[in-house]
Amino acid sequence: xxxxxxxxxxxxxxxxxxxxxxxxxxxxxxxxxxxxxxxxxxxxxxxxxxxxxxxxxxxxxxxxxxxxxxxxxxxxxxxxxxxxxxxxxxxxxxxxxxxxxxxx
Amino acid sequence: xxxxxxxxxxxxxxxxxxxxxxxxxxxxxxxxxxxxxxxxxxxxxxxxxxxxxxxxxxxxxxxxxxxxxxxxxxxxxxxxxxxxxxxxxxxxxxxxxxxxxxxxxxxxxxxxxxxxxxxxxxxxxxxxxxxxxxxxxxxxxxxxxxxxxxxxxxxxxxxxxxxxxxxxxxxxxxxxxxxxxxxxxxxxxxxxxxxxxxxxxxxxxxxxxxxxxxxxxxxxxxxxxxxxxxxxxxxxxxxxxxxxxxxxxxxxxxxxxxxxxxxxxxxxxxxxxxxxxxxxxxxxxxxxxxxxxxxxxxxxxxxxxxxxxxxxxxxxxxxxxxxxxxxxxxxxxxxxxxxxxxxxxxxxxxxxxxxxxxxxxxxxxxxxxxxxxxxxxxxxxxxxxxxxxxxxxxxxxxxxxxxxxxxxxxxxxxx
Numbered sequence: 023x024x025x026x027x028x029x030x031x032x033x034x035x036x037x038x039x040x041x042x043x044x045x046x047x048x049x050x051x052x053x054x055x056x057x058x059x060x061x062x063x064x065x066x067x068x069x070x071x072x073x074x075x076x077x078x079x080x081x082x083x084x085x086x087x088x089x090x091x092x093x094x095x096x097x098x099x100x101x102x103x104x105x106x107x108x109x110x111x112x113x114x115x116x117x118x119x120x121x122x123x124x125x126x
Numbered sequence: 127x128x129x130x131x132x133x134x135x136x137x138x139x140x141x142x143x144x145x146x147x148x149x150x151x152x153x154x155x156x157x158x159x160x161x162x163x164x165x166x167x168x169x170x171x172x173x174x175x176x177x178x179x180x181x182x183x184x185x186x187x188x189x190x191x192x193x194x195x196x197x198x199x200x201x202x203x204x205x206x207x208x209x210x211x212x213x214x215x216x217x218x219x220x221x222x223x224x225x226x227x228x229x230x231x232x233x234x235x236x237x238x239x240x241x242x243x244x245x246x247x248x249x250x251x252x253x254x255x256x257x258x259x260x261x262x263x264x265x266x267x268x269x270x271x272x273x274x275x276x277x278x279x280x281x282x283x284x285x286x287x288x289x290x291x292x293x294x295x296x297x298x299x300x301x302x303x304x305x306x307x308x309x310x311x312x313x314x315x316x317x318x319x320x321x322x323x324x325x326x327x328x329x330x331x332x333x334x335x336x337x338x339x340x341x342x343x344x345x346x347x348x349x350x351x352x353x354x355x356x357x358x359x360x361x362x363x364x365x366x367x368x369x370x371x372x373x374x375x376x377x378x379x380x381x382x383x384x385x386x387x388x389x390x391x392x393x394x395x396x397x398x399x400x401x402x403x404x405x406x407x408x409x410x411x412x413x414x415x416x417x418x419x420x421x422x423x424x425x426x427x428x429x430x431x432x433x434x435x436x437x438x439x440x441x442x443x444x445x446x447x448x449x450x451x452x453x454x455x456x457x458x459x460x461x462x463x464x465x466x467x468x469x470x471x472x473x474x475x476x477x478x479x480x481x482x483x484x485x486x487x488x489x490x491x492x493x494x495x496x497x498x499x500x501x502x503x504x505x506x507x508x509x510x511x512x513x514x515x516x517x518x519x520x521x522x523x524x525x526x527x528x529x530x531x532x533x534x535x536x537x538x539x540x541x
Contacts, residue, residue: 083421087348088282092392099350102362108346123421 029054040114040121044078047118056116063116067104070096074117084114084122128155128444131214131224133204135161135189137169137517138415138429139230143197144519145437152196158224160216162203164189167258168509169286170426173293173462175261176268176373177301182258185509192517204231207387209408226410226440229384229396233286233416233424235260235376240281242352243376251357252372255294256286267371268301273310274370279359280317281349284393285378286416286424288324289471291315292332293462294373299339300464313341316359316367318348325478327537328471331495335463378424380417395419400475401452402439403432412436422455422475430516431456431526456528458484460505468501470494474528483532487523491532 026035033046041047052071056063063071073094077085087110091098105112110122130146132139139159147157171185190199203217207227214222235256237243243252255261278295285291295315302308315322315336321329322336322343336343350362358368380394389396389405396413398405400420405411413419414436415429422428432453439449455475462468470492471479483491492501515522 086392089392098348099362102348107363 036121038121041118042120044118047075052116052118055118059112059115061105061112061116064104066096066100067116070094070101070104070113071117074113074119078117078119084117084119086110086122128225129223130155130157130226130228130440131222132157132159132228132230133161133207133214134230134232134415134417135159135166135193135199136230136232136415136429137426137512138232138417138433139228140166140189140192140517141430141433141519142228142230142414142436144192144194144517145433146440147194147196148519149437149441156198157196158198158200158222159193160200160202160204160214160222161189162201162217164199164201166192168512170505170512171509172255172258172261173290173297175258176253176255176264176294177297178265178269182262186258187513192513194518204381204383205386206383207389207411209387209389209405209411212410224410226444227408227412228436229389229411229413229417230415230429231381231384231417233378233380233395236379237374237376239377239379240349240352242354243374245352245354247352247354247357247372251370252352252354252374254374254376255290256375256378264373268298271311271371273307275312275314275368276371276373277314277316277359277367277369279347279349279372279374280319281375281377282318283324284424285375287459288423288425289459289461291317291373291375292322292336295336295341296339296464297462298373299341313339314344314367314369315341316344316347318346320345325473327481328479328495331481332461339464384417391419393419400455401435402449403436403453404449420455423457423459425457425459426512427459428455428457430524434526454527456526460501460508462502462505463497466502467497467499468505469497470501470504472528472533477528477530477533477535477538480533480535480537482534485532494533 024035025032034042053063101109114122132143143157143159166187166189168185171180174180205215205217207214212224249263253264255264278291280291302311322333323329347361349359351360353360358366360366384390384394397419398413403412403414414432416424435451435453438451442449458472460468460470472484473479481495484494485491
């Protein structure tokens with residue numbers, strides 16, 4: 023398992039830079055990771071990210087875009103504005119969760 | 127008298143009814159199947175209908191002809207499951223109580239969920255091939271299509287038979303080549319995935335097969351609407367793809383009564399244990415086949431392998447024992463690639479589709495992730511096997527656990 027150093031912390035990541043250990047993340051690190059992909063976090067961004075984190079602990083998988091839009095009540099269109107181009111992937115990255123499998 | 131009630135008489139429901147009718151004594155157990163129609167469709171056959179290679183009559187039979195003696199069949203839609211009280215209400219108001227319930231009502235295309243899809247172009251220039259009516263309507267359109275831009279499109283994952291849209295694209299390429307108009311047809315494959323398929327090794331290979339056939343790939347396309355005036359599909363990130371003929375796979379969802387009964391996730395699939403299919407909330411409730419939220423393909427092979435595991439576990443459960451059989455996510459799918467050839471993929475929860483050989487005593491080995499004529503014949507022969515061996519519950523030489531024998535495991539990246 024690869025590691026990376028983010029904000030002087032050593033964290034475990036996969037080959038695309040997604041964190042692989044749930045507990046190595048906190049909101050400070052999330053803010054930093056968001057900046058790395060050009061996103062400035064607002065309260066609305068945090069609503070989505072906090073939903074991802076809590077849903078992951080219940081379901082054991084990273085939620086799909088549809089699940090975020092229905093369960094966190096943030097319309098898909100807005101998710102594309104908050105996390106442009108690839109919202110599902112970007113939200114998972116910022117939330118320190120595995121890349122969404124979503125589909126098999 | 128105890129009752130095993132099965133909602134849905136498709137692949138999973140029919141197999142469960144037949145297998146368990148054999149193992150449960152008729153004096154003590156009722157096995158009942160409820161389905162809203164008495165027509166059983168061989169769904170893998172839908173793919174060939176638009177190309178005039180399957181007649182709708184060939185792939186439809188009476189549902190009740192496929193149950194063994196002693197299975198009660200009720201032709202009714204389901205209204206509601208009252209899980210805390212072990213009871214199901216049917217559309218005509220009848221209440222059916224059960225000791226054990228299996229939800230096997232599958233998944234269905236929902237074009238109404240995408241704004242504009244059911245607009246004025248529906249069944250004119252906007253088509254689907256996930257229903258019998260849809261694939262028959264598309265057959266007429268494919269026959270008179272003389273050129274232009276054909277867009278093959280997936281709305282959102284998961285979908286039933288995730289390889290089917292790729293197969294459609296490959297067969298469309300062959301269809302227009304044989305018609306002598308391939309140079310007049312622009313083929314585009316549009317997907318919400320980041321590549322041609324879900325798993326890396328298969329995705330790369332299938333992606334290069336699209337390239338070889340000059341089928342353009344538009345990835346990460348998450349549809350917002352169909353614009354009937356412009357005849358274009360529009361994504362949330364504001365890409366527009368115009369079409370002369372759109373062949374879409376609409377959003378797939380489980381049955382509405384599942385949501386109404388409070389048993390579904392956001393797509394009406396029933397959350398169950400991925401190894402035993404048992405509901406976490408109700409230990410006498412199971413969901414098998416496409417109706418379950420398993421993290422594997424929605425496919426007939428998954429239903430088939432799941433039923434084998436369920437049968438053994440169910441016998442333990444009703445004997446008051448621990449269920450010791452575990453489903454590993456095993457799926458396999460023939461992929462029709464055109465020109466009388468096909469591919470086979472075989473995978474499970476942990477192992478992605480790999481190249482190699484798939485041994486089947488007496489018939490195989492089939493080539494994995496590689497085109498061959500034998501794979502194509504395997505796909506065609508399967509229709510006979512489906513009606514005559516699979517549905518009746520005859521044991522087949524296809525183990526439910528995936529095997530790594532014959533697979534090129536060296537291609538798996540070190541984790």
